[in-house]
Amino acid sequence: xxxxxxxxxxxxxxxxxxxxxxxxxxxxxxxxxxxxxxxxxxxxxxxxxxxxxxxxxxxxxxxxxxxxxxxxxxxxxxxxxxxxxxxxxxxxxxxxxxxxxxxxxxxxxxxxxxxxxxxxxxxxxxxxxxxxxxxxxxxxxxxxxxxxxxxxxxxxxxxxxxxxxxxxxxxxxxxxxxxxxxxxxxxxxxxxxxxxxxxxxxxxxxxxxxxxxxxxxxxxxxxxxxxxxxxxxxxxxxxxxxxxxxxxxxxxxxxxxxxxxxxxxxxxxxxxxxxxxxxxxxxxxxxxxxxxxxxxxxxxxxxxxxxxxxxxxxxxxxxxxxxxxxxxxxxxxxxxxxxxxxxxxxxxxxxxxxxxxxxxxxxxxxxxxxxxxxxxxxxxxxxxxxxxxxxxxxxxxxxxxxx
Amino acid sequence: xxxxxxxxxxxxxxxxxxxxxxxxxxxxxxxxxxxxxxxxxxxxxxxxxxxxxxxxxxxxxxxxxxxxxxxxxxxxxxxxxxxxxxxxxxxxxxxxxxxxxxxxxxxxxxxxxxxxxxxxxxxxxxxxxxxxxxxxxxxxxxxxxxxxxxxxxxxxxxxxxxxxxxxxxxxxxxxxxxxxxxxxxxxxxxxxxxxxxxxxxxxxxxxxxxxxxxxxxxxxxxxxxxxxxxxxxxxxxxxxxxxxxxxxxxxxxxxxxxxxxxxxxxxxxxxxxxxxxxxxxxxxxxxxxxxxxxxxxxxxxxxxxxxxxxxxxxxxxxxxxxxxxxxxxxxxxxxxxxxxxxxxxxxxxxxxxxxxxxxxxxxxxxxxxxxxxxxxxxxxxxxxxxxxxxxxxxxxxxxxxxx
Numbered sequence: 008x009x010x011x012x013x014x015x016x017x018x019x020x021x022x023x024x025x026x027x028x029x030x031x032x033x034x035x036x037x038x039x040x041x042x043x044x045x046x047x048x049x050x051x052x053x054x055x056x057x058x059x060x061x062x063x064x065x066x067x068x069x070x071x072x073x074x075x076x077x078x079x080x081x082x083x084x085x086x087x088x089x090x091x092x093x094x095x096x097x098x099x100x101x102x103x104x105x106x107x108x109x110x111x112x113x114x115x116x117x118x119x120x121x122x123x124x125x126x127x128x129x130x131x132x133x134x135x136x137x138x139x140x141x142x143x144x145x146x147x148x149x150x151x152x153x154x155x156x157x158x159x160x161x162x163x164x165x166x167x168x169x170x171x172x173x174x175x176x177x178x179x180x181x182x183x184x185x186x187x188x189x190x191x192x193x194x195x196x197x198x199x200x201x202x203x204x205x206x207x208x209x210x211x212x213x214x215x216x217x218x219x220x221x222x223x224x225x226x227x228x229x230x231x232x233x234x235x236x237x238x239x240x241x242x243x244x245x246x247x248x249x250x251x252x253x254x255x256x257x258x259x260x261x262x263x264x265x266x267x268x269x270x271x272x273x274x275x276x277x278x279x280x281x282x283x284x285x286x287x288x289x290x291x292x293x294x295x296x297x298x299x300x301x302x303x304x305x306x307x308x309x310x311x312x313x314x315x316x317x318x319x320x321x322x323x324x325x326x327x328x329x330x331x332x333x334x335x336x337x338x339x340x341x342x343x344x345x346x347x348x349x350x351x352x353x354x355x356x357x358x359x360x361x362x363x364x365x366x367x368x369x370x371x372x373x374x375x376x377x378x379x380x381x382x383x384x385x386x387x388x389x390x391x392x393x394x395x396x397x398x399x400x401x402x403x404x405x406x407x408x409x410x
Numbered sequence: 411x412x413x414x415x416x417x418x419x420x421x422x423x424x425x426x427x428x429x430x431x432x433x434x435x436x437x438x439x440x441x442x443x444x445x446x447x448x449x450x451x452x453x454x455x456x457x458x459x460x461x462x463x464x465x466x467x468x469x470x471x472x473x474x475x476x477x478x479x480x481x482x483x484x485x486x487x488x489x490x491x492x493x494x495x496x497x498x499x500x501x502x503x504x505x506x507x508x509x510x511x512x513x514x515x516x517x518x519x520x521x522x523x524x525x526x527x528x529x530x531x532x533x534x535x536x537x538x539x540x541x542x543x544x545x546x547x548x549x550x551x552x553x554x555x556x557x558x559x560x561x562x563x564x565x566x567x568x569x570x571x572x573x574x575x576x577x578x579x580x581x582x583x584x585x586x587x588x589x590x591x592x593x594x595x596x597x598x599x600x601x602x603x604x605x606x607x608x609x610x611x612x613x614x615x616x617x618x619x620x621x622x623x624x625x626x627x628x629x630x631x632x633x634x635x636x637x638x639x640x641x642x643x644x645x646x647x648x649x650x651x652x653x654x655x656x657x658x659x660x661x662x663x664x665x666x667x668x669x670x671x672x673x674x675x676x677x678x679x680x681x682x683x684x685x686x687x688x689x690x691x692x693x694x695x696x697x698x699x700x701x702x703x704x705x706x707x708x709x710x711x712x713x714x715x716x717x718x719x720x721x722x723x724x725x726x727x728x729x730x731x732x733x734x735x736x737x738x739x740x741x742x743x744x745x746x747x748x749x750x751x752x753x754x755x756x757x758x759x760x761x762x763x764x765x766x767x768x769x770x771x772x773x774x775x776x777x778x779x780x781x782x783x784x785x786x787x788x789x790x791x792x793x794x795x796x797x798x799x800x801x802x803x804x805x806x807x808x809x810x811x812x813x
């Protein structure tokens with residue numbers, strides 16, 4: 008297609024006034040509709056009691072109910088005793104962990120607020136909401152490139168093991184947001200073998216997509232807590248997950264798993280912050296997921312795979328046509344990682360926005376929104392319907408070609 | 411009864427091995443059972459949308475759904491636009507407010523973490539979980555006596571208006587925990603007229619018992635936000651409430667109401683912490699409470715009044731028999747405030763504990779657990795059944811007489 012035709016088509020989209028949104032990793036309504044039994048999982052007062060007899064309507068049970076701990080323990084490959092079940096947002100508990108370190112210090116160290124400049128390692132491209140938390144607290148972000156099997160561990164060790172002002176690292180170890188990379192066994196073991204210079208270094212291990220496979224060749228992730236326990240480094244790890252992309256994104260449950268020593272310290276502060284999280288939500292989820300987790304994830308997978316495959320079709324065409332365009336083909340998760348030719352990402356996103364297609368802002372996958380090469384674009388294809396997605400992909404292709 | 415008879419009875423209780431708990435303000439199972447329609451308030455996917463069309467199962471809507479804002483606005487006597495609806499714990503959002511001031515500063519001031527010693531005014535006797543938050547952050551507590559119509563405002567002004575290191579005050583303005591006192595119109599207006607020395611002074615207005623009347627002569631509380639808006643002091647006030655003692659204590663919803671300027675600043679930080687709180691919980695609550703709030707509170711009131719009246723019977727007898735014993739007769743709330751003769755509170759609680767009756771620890775109603783006169787005991791009679799309560803009151807009376 009020549010430039011003139013492209014511009015004609017682009018202007019037609021612009022004129023049509025259609026609004027499409029591929030900006031965030033939201034499940035589609037169709038996926039949420041599959042969860043309707045969860046609405047009425049608990050119907051009667053007599054069903055409000057957990058397996059250890061707790062009344063889930065009343066106060067009590069700071070670290071959650073046993074059946075919810077057990078669900079998350081299975082998802083994460085850890086023991087139930089390591090799990091604290093929380094509210095609808097795992098982001099919120101990640102924030103709390105950072106906030107605890109900032110105000111009270113971790114592992115008996117001085118609070119980060121009194122240690123001068125604090126640095127945090129940020130694998131890039133990565134999750135904007137992670138980076139926003141450590142930026143809010145004023146930490147300096149250190150970019151760590153994500154390779155095919157996880158973050159560049161040589162660089163991670165260089166910073167973590169030599170610079171005591173480096174206090175932690177953000178990770179999405181399976182189907183990383185946005186690269187789709189899953190950490191290899193070697194990388195997980197290297198994390199477990201880390202010997203940080205700072206006594207209060209922590210690994211923020213956000214295993215958000217632990218069971219979010221969508222094809223027949225799912226990635227496998229080692230349990231970092233088990234690997235760490237073998238090496239005595241278990242206090243480094245704070246492991247998060249949630250049901251946000253299993254059941255309802257806005258109304259699920261979440262958890263943090265950690266060593267027993269960390270858990271004891273964590274609960275001391277958490278017990279001052281709250282009397283406990285919503286145990287009825289835990290009970291509803293635990294009962295439903297205990298029976299139906301694999302089937303629910305297969306249902307989501309089928310819906311999502313179709314959308315990803317549609318994206319691959321369009322992106323493969325762009326890859327053939329444009330030097331410097333490439334994209335990821337993950338086995339699960341919520342994102343496709345697209346690289347356009349250097350210096351063009353902002354232009355593509357802005358062209359798309361002007362024609363009514365909302366994409367995650369270029370640069371958002373880097374700390375403070377700065378992609379040094381202006382190449383990376385995160386595509387979140389799950390929310391639109393297949394038909395809307397095809398429209399969006401046509402427009403996106405035009406924008407890439409125009410840019 | 412002579413001492414020998416008392417001891418005999420006390421030992422009989424001890425030997426019986428009965429365990430009774432009057433330590434926390436928990437609703438009785440009977441109250442929770444009245445809420446069963448809330449379990450199935452939303453049954454179908456099509457019912458999951460808020461009145462402005464938001465899908466409450468998905469992400470979005472940082473400050474809550476309109477119908478939930480409106481419920482809380484009515485309860486608090488503020489406008490919906492001032493309200494942010496949150497999760498199941500108002501304590502958690504109080505903690506977050508303090509934590510924000512500590513880490514980021516309020517009203518453009520330096521963070522409290524960098525201001526040296528910070529002081530917080532603590533009306534006593536008061537709520538132990540409030541004091542625990544400011545103590546955790548290392549603030550110095552300043553005791554302010556609670557008079558018949560609220561905190562000693564002369565003293566509040568003396569500290570707040572002269573000492574810039576005084577950064578705030580905890581308040582339970584209606585049916586205070588534990589005194590049962592409701593702030594008079596005069597006191598509310600004096601709060602609204604406060605001219606603190608510190609630009610980052612805040613009033614933590616925990617209106618937990620806003621609609622929790624249980625007899626025909628309920629207390630009335632002025633809307634402090636409206637009074638403050640008239641005087642231009644609205645940025646001082648953070649107003650909290652929850653449904654913890656309306657619906658389910660462990661699985662309700664909560665809110666914070668504030669000036670629009672404060673709300674904008676608050677949401678900026680909250681938007682980094684979370685994508686939003688559980689909107690399905692909000693929707694269930696809003697739909698149910700919109701129709702049935704007065705009837706629900708009448709149901710709770712009938713159950714609670716009977717328990718309070720039983721307490722009054724026993725305490726009136728003690729008041730006649732013992733010099734220095736007195737107690738409160740509130741029109742609502744969850745607590746009866748008991749004063750035993752000076753120096754005896756710890757002894758009474760310990761005697762009770764040894765015989766199987768758990769009472770809130772003596773001193774818990776004071777910062778850091780220190781009651782300078784060792785007189786105050788908080789009685790929380792709502793959780794036990796009437797029969798268990800009568801048992802507990804008999805034993806309590808014996809302990810007071812023995813002490």
